[in-house]
Amino acid sequence: MSLLTGPGLLIDLGEREPISAGSMADLLAWSPMTLQIPMLCFFVLALGTGPVATDLVRGAARTTWLTVNGRRMAYTAKCLVGFAVGAGVAVVSALVGALSATVVLAMSGAPQPPWGAVTVPVLRFVLWMGCWALLCLALVALMNNRILPVVVLCLWPVLAERLVGVLLSYAGLDGVDDWLPFAAGRAMLTDVTAFTGDDRSFAASLVGSQLSSTTALAVFLLYTAAFTTAGCWAYCRREAR
Numbered sequence: 434m435s436l437l438t439g440p441g442l443l444i445d446l447g448e449r450e451p452i453s454a455g456s457m458a459d460l461l462a463w464s465p466m467t468l469q470i471p472m473l474c475f476f477v478l479a480l481g482t483g484p485v486a487t488d489l490v491r492g493a494a495r496t497t498w499l500t501v502n503g504r505r506m507a508y509t510a511k512c513l514v515g516f517a518v519g520a521g522v523a524v525v526s527a528l529v530g531a532l533s534a535t536v537v538l539a540m541s542g543a544p545q546p547p548w549g550a551v552t553v554p555v556l557r558f559v560l561w562m563g564c565w566a567l568l569c570l571a572l573v574a575l576m577n578n579r580i581l582p583v584v585v586l587c588l589w590p591v592l593a594e595r596l597v598g599v600l601l602s603y604a605g606l607d608g609v610d611d612w613l614p615f616a617a618g619r620a621m622l623t624d625v626t627a628f629t630g631d632d633r634s635f636a637a638s639l640v641g642s643q644l645s646s647t648t649a650l651a652v653f654l655l656y657t658a659a660f661t662t663a664g665c666w667a668y669c670r671r672e673a674r
Contacts, residue, residue: 435525435526435527435529435530435533436529436530436533437533438460438461438529438530438531438533438534439530439532439533439534439535439536439537439538440533440537441460442460442534442537442538442543443537443541451543451544451545451546451547452538452543452546453546453627453628453629453632454546454547454550454551454554454627455554455623455624455625455627455628455632455636456546456628456632457534457546457548457551458551458554458555458558458623458624458627459623460530460534461526461527461530461531461534461551461555461558462527462554462555462558462561462622463526465558465561465618465619465622465623466619466622466623466636466639466640467639468591469590469591469595469615469619470565470590470591470615470618470619471558471561471562471622473522473523473526473562474562474565474586475587477518477519477522477562477565477566478569478583478586478587480515480518480519480522480566480569481515481519481565481566481568481569481570482569482570482572482573482579482582482583483579484511484514484515484570485508485511485570485573485574485664485668486573486579488507488668504668504669505665505669507668508570508574508664508665508668508669509665511570512567512570512661512665515566515567515569515570516563516564516566516567517563518566519562519563519564519565519566519567520559520560520562520563520566522562523558523559523561523562523563524559527555527558527559531548531551531555534546550627554622554623554624554627554646557621557622557646557650558622560650560654561618561621561622561653564653564654564657567657567660567661568586568657568660568661569582569586570661570664571660571661571663571664571665572585572586572660572664573664574664574665574667574668574671575660575663575664575667577667577671589615590614590615590618594610594613594614594615594616595641597610597613598610598613598616598641608643610641610642611641611642611643611644612642612644612652613642614653614656616640616641616642616644617642617644617649617652617653617656618649618653619639619640619641619642619649620640620642620643620644620645620646620648620649621646621649621650621652621653623636623639623640623646624646625637625640
């Protein structure tokens with residue numbers, strides 16, 4: 434899929450204007466503005482939910498706990514591996530997408546984007562994907578189920594959180610929706626100030642949060658840490674099947 438990043442640019446090359454850093458970063462991060470989360474997340478759900486589900490749902494817990502000498506150690510190891518896999522997939526995807534875009538733009542004679550300005554948002558995307566893997570692990574541990582966390586992770590950031598934001602606004606709590614988990618996550622991934630003109634207002638409406646990318650990064654990391662800690666607590670107290 435990442436290889437299609439370059440060919441996909443051909444649709445927008447009619448005016449021969451350089452693609453902006455914000456637009457290129459959004460493409461390399463699998464369009465989190467449009468989809469509300471990177472589409473890559475849906476492809477790694479199985480990898481993210483599998484490790485804990487294997488223990489708690491499929492009955493491999495006792496073997497795991499005996500092998501690594503404890504539940505907390507087992508959960509920590511799964512988190513470290515999960516984060517590495519999520520971030521690693523994002524790194525490979527971004528590199529392949531950037532290479533594809535570079536080649537296609539060069540062959541078509543179109544100007545290259547300011548690649549230096551693309552680096553920071555791509556690094557945030559890599560960190561976001563690592564956090565996504567941790568959220569997958571934590572929700573499986575908290576719900577003691579594999580299917581329900583997948584449903585929640587598919588529906589909450591894409592639809593349910595927006596509805597919660599609307600309800601908060603009706604309740605007179607304007608601005609609270611900026612601090613919801615995936616609203617902060619979108620603001621972390623997409624720096625609205627990198628866009629200009631009409632593109633900026635359009636990007637702001639899709640992101641749906643007024644937080645700066647730096648503040649949003651801190652908020653999303655705090656949510657991830659909280660859920661991961663709660664998941665550890667639940668995992669260590671589950672009875673092995």
